[in-house]
Amino acid sequence: MCILGVLAIGQAIVVLSGGILDLSLAVPLILTGCLAVLFYDRGWSTLPLLIASVLLSGIVGLINAFFIVALKINPLIVTLGTGFAGGGLLLILFDRAMVNPESWIAGFGTSYSFGVPSAWWPMVLFTIFIHIFIKYSRPGRRVVAVGGNPVAAKVSGISLKRYRVATFFFASIIAGVAGVIFAAFTPEIRPSSGTLYTLPMIAAVVLAGFSLAGGAGNFLALFISVGFLSTVPTALVFFGLESLWEPFFQGLILIVAVSLDALRTKKTVTKG
Amino acid sequence: MTATLAPGQLSNKRKKNAGGPSITILAGIVIISLVSLQGVGLDAFSTGNLYLILNYLALPLLIGMFASFSLLAGVVDLSIGSMVGLSAAVFAVLATYELNLWLCAFLAVLTCMFFGCLNGIAIVGFNANPIAVTLGMLVALRGLARVVNKYDNSETLSSTDGTVIFIDGLNSFTEASFSFLPWLFVIALAFTLLLQLIISKTRYGRHIKAVGGDLTAAVRAGLPASRIKFTSLLISSGGAGIAGVLFVGKMGSSSSTLGTGMEFTVYAALMIGGYSILRGGVGNPIGGFLGLFVIAYFSNYIDNMGFDTRFADVFLGTLLLVIVYLDIRRGGEEFE
Helix, strand or coil: CHHHHHHHHHHHHHHHCCCCCCCCCHHHHHHHHHHHHHHHHCCCCHHHHHHHHHHHHHHHHHHHHHHHHHCCCCHHHHHHHHHHHHHHHHHHHCCCEECCCCCHHHHHHHCEECCEECCHHHHHHHHHHHHHHHHHCHHHHHHHHHHHCHHHHHHCCCCHHHHHHHHHHHHHHHHHHHHHHHHHHCCEECHHHHHHHHHHHHHHHHHCCCCCCCCCCCHHHHHHHHHHHHCHHHHHHHCCCCHHHHHHHHHHHHHHHHHHHHHHHHHHHHHC | CCCCCCHHHHHHHCCCCCCHHHHHHHHHHHHHHHHHHHHCCHHHHCHHHHHHHHHHHHHHHHHHHHHHHHHHCCCCCCCHHHHHHHHHHHHHHHHHCCCCHHHHHHHHHHHHHHHHHHHHHHHHHCCCCHHHHHHHHHHHHHHHHHHHHCCCCCCCCCCCCEEECCCHHHHHHHHCEECCEEHHHHHHHHHHHHHHHHHHHCHHHHHHHHHHHCHHHHHHCCCCHHHHHHHHHHHHHHHHHHHHHHHHHHHCEEECCCCCCHHHHHHHHHHHCCCCCCCCCCCCHHHHHHHHHHHHHHHHHHHHHCCCCHHHHHHHHHHHHHHHHHHHHCCCCCCC
């Protein structure tokens, strides 16, 4: 749950700011894990290693932003393309990365602090921080403005381009943080395993009531919806189905959520 | 997505279509030919190699042509790759129970069309974003195909990875060829030409283009837009179903990875050929065929050179971005 919880925050920022969706977040997720292992094997100490690998994963977001802002390509297409190409590149560069069980990262995955697994805290802290940031700070409210009505935002002097670059960069960075947690739980990182998260994080964001049109959504609700989605595997066992069914239900939940979201938007449009 | 642009604004921005996609495609074929002449030698142009390319091309072409209906109508269906896998799994598993093969094939295609129907309800009925819906369907059906593959009757193989079933008649049909022309390719090409006629000459074809090109105008002109979109989604899922059955005949099994990423290849090819996955109403079947030929040609080159096939993913992803950029240059919709 904590990996999905952090990833969903990154995705939610993109959705909130009207960037539609970022389908490439699996790339920074895996990239950070692989880089962290690489730097560890080179003998780097923990803090610079974490900062460097997370920041480097932000490159993916900058590449996305370049295509979106400079070449004006639709973000869905851009991130579909960079996700596909990036996944291929990761496979070529890192066949697999073995996390050293002695390292700080591996210890982080099994340790407890304040009674819950340590890996929980990044998710909780990020959720609270982003919630406050979006609700009360000036840049945060501008993110919502850019998503809700880009034309009005532009007219009132907000640089759309700057916010596009910032949100996609930030989403990649957040996915990088999720990558660190991912590495903490995965002894052997395989580049293909990241794509498993793409759909659940979109489902979580839509289910939490974020409008795909942008400008509406609540991060505390996101926390709850991530929690709900994490109960799907348990629920399947409860109903006597095998875990093979999990993707099927995840997909259906997304379809239902997107349909309901569309229905709701249609209603508000006809009312207003 | 289109909220920021008024309908009339687009036509003002439309620039001269400088030769359209045919120039890009021709340039692509020439470049790959030169590169493979340098790398592979004259063997690259032998009939044996041509057979390999066309054999690889046949089923994706069939899938692409069926899927082009939904692209033209402006509702992209990303779930076709998974539908191919699901149809193959349903067909192969039913066939292991020794049911009538025609019945198996019918049920497999029907299953796909059922899920195509669900896509239609969500996209047309609820007005949901087609990419988000069919992305969900992609994952759902990939999972379902794996579940179905588990229920085969065979005791010979570990059944988690796929279902092994060799069907003699179907295999000889899918592998038959006339000199270097695989029959399946001939059928797919004939279908492409037929589609070209339907799209350009019949009323139905023009209606699809009208609905995809400018929905508001089409609705005001009294076209049954919802029905056309819904039907186009059914057609694309049915086509993927048929291709899934044929794949089982060709390979003698339904692997659970069958069709993974196929939607990406097919749509990249169609976009090279002038279709757009964000706006309907543009593109023509022959262009789509040429686009697919470029991709098949390139994969063939990678195979012949013995390169890592993962480079093909990187190439395709990059190519997609380049193509969409060119689409914008020739009047496609810009983002903001």
